[in-house]
Amino acid sequence: MEDILEQIQKGILKGDTKYVIDRTELSLRYGISIEEIMRDALFPPMKLMGEQLRTQEIFIPEVLKASRAMHAALYVLRPIISHSSTSMKGLVVIGTVAGDLHDIGKNMVAMMLTGHGYTVVDLGIDVTKEQFAEAVMEYKPNILALSALLTTTILEMQNVIEYLESCGLRDQVKITVGGAPVTMDFAREIGADAYSDTVFDALEAVDDLMAGRMGKYSTNTIG
Amino acid sequence: MSKRVPFTSMAITNPDELMYGIAPKPFTTQSGIMIGGGEVYPELNFTLPPMKVNEETIGKANQIYKEMIEGVLKRAADLGQKKVVVEFETVPDFTLVPKFGLETTKLLLDAEREAEAKYGIQCALRFTPNDTREMSRPPKMRSGQYYDDMMYFYEEAAKLGPDWFSIESTGGKEIDDEGLVNADIRRVIFALGACSCTDMEFLWGKISDICEGSKMAVGGDSSCGFANTAMVLAEKRFIPRTFAAVVRVATVPRALVAYEMGAVAPSKDCEYVGPYIKAITGAPIAMEGRMASGAHLSPIGNIALANADLWSNESIQQVRLLSDMAPVVAMEQLIFDCRMVNTASKMGQSKVMRDVLIESDAPLDVQGYVLKPEVVIELSKEILKYEDDFMRTKVAAAKTVELLQKAIENGEVECADRDAAWLDMMEDAIDEIPDDKMEFFEEIKDEIEDGKYLPSEYGLE
Ligand code: B12
Numbered sequence: 001m002e003d004i005l006e007q008i009q010k011g012i013l014k015g016d017t018k019y020v021i022d023r024t025e026l027s028l029r030y031g032i033s034i035e036e037i038m039r040d041a042l043f044p045p046m047k048l049m050g051e052q053l054r055t056q057e058i059f060i061p062e063v064l065k066a067s068r069a070m071h072a073a074l075y076v077l078r079p080i081i082s083h084s085s086t087s088m089k090g091l092v093v094i095g096t097v098a099g100d101l102h103d104i105g106k107n108m109v110a111m112m113l114t115g116h117g118y119t120v121v122d123l124g125i126d127v128t129k130e131q132f133a134e135a136v137m138e139y140k141p142n143i144l145a146l147s148a149l150l151t152t153t154i155l156e157m158q159n160v161i162e163y164l165e166s167c168g169l170r171d172q173v174k175i176t177v178g179g180a181p182v183t184m185d186f187a188r189e190i191g192a193d194a195y196s197d198t199v200f201d202a203l204e205a206v207d208d209l210m211a212g213r214m215g216k217y218s219t220n221t222i223g
Numbered sequence: 224m225s226k227r228v229p230f231t232s233m234a235i236t237n238p239d240e241l242m243y244g245i246a247p248k249p250f251t252t253q254s255g256i257m258i259g260g261g262e263v264y265p266e267l268n269f270t271l272p273p274m275k276v277n278e279e280t281i282g283k284a285n286q287i288y289k290e291m292i293e294g295v296l297k298r299a300a301d302l303g304q305k306k307v308v309v310e311f312e313t314v315p316d317f318t319l320v321p322k323f324g325l326e327t328t329k330l331l332l333d334a335e336r337e338a339e340a341k342y343g344i345q346c347a348l349r350f351t352p353n354d355t356r357e358m359s360r361p362p363k364m365r366s367g368q369y370y371d372d373m374m375y376f377y378e379e380a381a382k383l384g385p386d387w388f389s390i391e392s393t394g395g396k397e398i399d400d401e402g403l404v405n406a407d408i409r410r411v412i413f414a415l416g417a418c419s420c421t422d423m424e425f426l427w428g429k430i431s432d433i434c435e436g437s438k439m440a441v442g443g444d445s446s447c448g449f450a451n452t453a454m455v456l457a458e459k460r461f462i463p464r465t466f467a468a469v470v471r472v473a474t475v476p477r478a479l480v481a482y483e484m485g486a487v488a489p490s491k492d493c494e495y496v497g498p499y500i501k502a503i504t505g506a507p508i509a510m511e512g513r514m515a516s517g518a519h520l521s522p523i524g525n526i527a528l529a530n531a532d533l534w535s536n537e538s539i540q541q542v543r544l545l546s547d548m549a550p551v552v553a554m555e556q557l558i559f560d561c562r563m564v565n566t567a568s569k570m571g572q573s574k575v576m577r578d579v580l581i582e583s584d585a586p587l588d589v590q591g592y593v594l595k596p597e598v599v600i601e602l603s604k605e606i607l608k609y610e611d612d613f614m615r616t617k618v619a620a621a622k623t624v625e626l627l628q629k630a631i632e633n634g635e636v637e638c639a640d641r642d643a644a645w646l647d648m649m650e651d652a653i654d655e656i657p658d659d660k661m662e663f664f665e666e667i668k669d670e671i672e673d674g675k676y677l678p679s680e681y682g683l684e
Contacts, residue, residue, distance in 0.1 A: 053461075056460045057641075059406065059460070059461060059462050059463055059641075060404055060405075060406075060456070060461040060462055061404065061405045061406040061407070061462060064404065064405055065405075099315060099316070099319075101357060101358065103400075104400065104403075104404060104452065104456070107404070108404075108461070124360075125360075126358060150314060150315075151270065151271055151272060151273045151274070151314075151540055152271055152273075152274060152275060152276055152314045152315075152316060154273055155273060155274065155275045156275070181273065186273070
């Protein structure tokens with residue numbers, strides 16, 4: 001018989017939500033651990049699709065379909081996750097800064113992070129510095145991710161960082177920033193911890209921040 | 224109150240007559256520039272460098288605007304360009320705080336009059352404020368603070384007398400966004416055909432009323448948030464190019480509404496379906512292409528110029544390049560393009576020039592292919608078979624799918640297999656959409672997330 005975890009993987013790749021839910025419930029009944037289900041069934045297909053997207057073998061709609069199926073499985077696991085010690089890779093709070101409504105890039109970053117095991121709290125668009133600070137207090141994320149697409153709103157990222165400083169919250173989170181007009185120099189200037197300009201690099205940047213590594217996208221590296 | 228007058232026949236039926244610089248119904252600016260009267264003119268747009276706009280910085284922002292407009296008009300005069308259009312496309316702060324926007328509008332108009340006196344040139348200003356209604360979620364389209372402030376801004380700006388009004392309005396976009404990233408043509412047709420068009424009729428009715436009795440003429444809307452978002456996503460290889468091409472044509476009925484509500488002035492640069500507007504309404508059009516690559520990428524840099532009456536750079540921020548500030552550079556580039564195509568016309572070579580522009584893009588990309596004059600005329604005729612916005616939108620998408628399938632099969636346009644495969648998927652999806660808007664609404668309403676939009680704002684409830 002085909003391994004049930006493999007079946008879940010195939011179901012996710014096809015975006016077959018109903019099938020994935022069914023197989024996930026069954027694996028729980030078989031006594032497979034949540035860790036195993038997540039590590040060996042839910043995340044590998046998302047990782048594979050991330051790669052295929054990078055190499056232009058598939059399109060975003062296909063990734064989104066898979067991601068919905070994966071989320072459905074997570075939903076099945078959720079009541080159990082909250083009762084066990086299993087934590088996901090890390091918690092990320094993300095949002096587009098005040099005055100800015102562009103969210104397509106931000107949504108993609110959120111999707112990519114979720115697909116790779118992060119728990120993402122998406123605050124949406126036009127998020128004020130106060131709302132970011134509240135979210136940092138409430139969710140205690142590892143990472144705060146800020147997006148802005150307008151030359152007149154990227155400075156709002158600086159306001160957010162300064163506001164977090166003034167509230168004494170800055171040291172509690174690592175901050176990564178992105179959006180078309182943002183540059184590495186700008187990210188450094190405003191005191192962010194990382195900057196990257198594609199969804200794929202955003203993931204690597206967050207992985208590095210979580211691991212406490214100075215990566216390619218860290219603002220502290222030279223050049 | 225403005226009343227809608229639907230187009231039922233085409234202004235241009237012969238593809239050879241769809242030509243840059245010439246529109247059946249030219250538009251003349253206050254300073255006497257006749258757009259669409261034979262020549263292509265540059266339309267320059269600029270924007271602020273990274274900065275915040277507020278009470279403290281508005282003085283600095285205006286100083287930058289002053290430097291930008293003086294710089295670009297001087298460059299135009301130095302190069303002997305006698306007729307120039309500038310667009311003031313505001314960033315949201317200028318609409319949110321009308322006082323800021325009005326100050327800058329006045330400054331730009333004054334600078335144009337000064338340049339006219341100083342250099343003996345003719346200038347015009349397109350006024351493109353924001354549609355800030357989407358800042359409330361779900362968007363309230365017909366009332367509320369955002370709506371009131373933006374209407375006040377439009378009314379007061381009209382008194383200052385820019386030449387014409389354009390906007391990138393956002394009705395239905397809150398639903399369309401998800402449709403784009405999921406390449407879900409059903410959802411896009413609902414957003415465009417059932418929501419966007421309805422809002423266009425409402426908004427452009429208001430805009431026409433405001434313009435009536437002022438010096439400001441009624442111009443065109445841009446489906447930027449719909450079709451250009453699709454194009455940018457497709458160029459990043461996030462969604463299929465075929466999908467972006469179909470969305471592009473599906474925005475024609477939406478864009479048409481502005482003209483059915485009274486628009487006569489040139490369409491907006493980032494409304495790439497301009498050629499359809501020109502073919503149907505006869506109005507002149509602005510287009511952007513290779514000279515807009517500083518703003519965003521596109522696969523249609525040359526063909527965009529083939530039917531343009533105004534040639535635009537879309538936008539560029541005030542930053543220093545080796546030669547000069549970026550907007551000045553953009554003005555220079557636009558002028559040389561205009562010179563080239565206008566000279567071709569004088570030499571009796573406009574058809575050759577136009578076809579070079581077309582053939583250098585159209586066979587390479589489906590998004591270029593749908594801008595070929597023969598295709599524009601054929602699809603426009605299909606759209607005009609209906610007066611109902613929803614049917615027009617559905618038919619626009621269906622016929623584009625059909626036409627692209629044939630073109631790819633006949634080897635007339637390049638298309639990767641994985642992109643082409645989506646045409647069949649779209650065909651199946653469109654086939655299942657009913658012809659009646661309300662019937663479709665009943666069908667699709669449960670698929671749309673709660674709180675995403677207010678159906679009543681689009682007359683759906
Ligand atoms: C689509 C679009 C819109 C859509 C947005 C739809 C939506 N739901 O997001 C609509 C039509 C609503 C829109 C509105 C406006 N827009 Co706009 N828009 C664009 C456009 C064409 C593409 C943006 C996009 O979605 N790209 C695709 C995504 C996938 O890419 P991305 O956002 O860059 O994200 C990637 C990376 O940057 C990164 N990333 C993004 N966020 C983050 C965050 C983190 C933490 C990390 C690590 C990485 C990261 O990863 C993403 C994936 O690879 C750009 C052009 C451009 N050059 O960007 C203009 C552009 C940004 N817009 C512009 C303008 C002027 C406006 C308006 C003011 C227009 C108007 N007249 O009203 C309004 C402003 C509304 C507002 N208050 O924000 C200008 C900005 C000029 C300026 N001064 O900065 C641009 C540059 C176009 C131009 N050149 O004129 N726009």
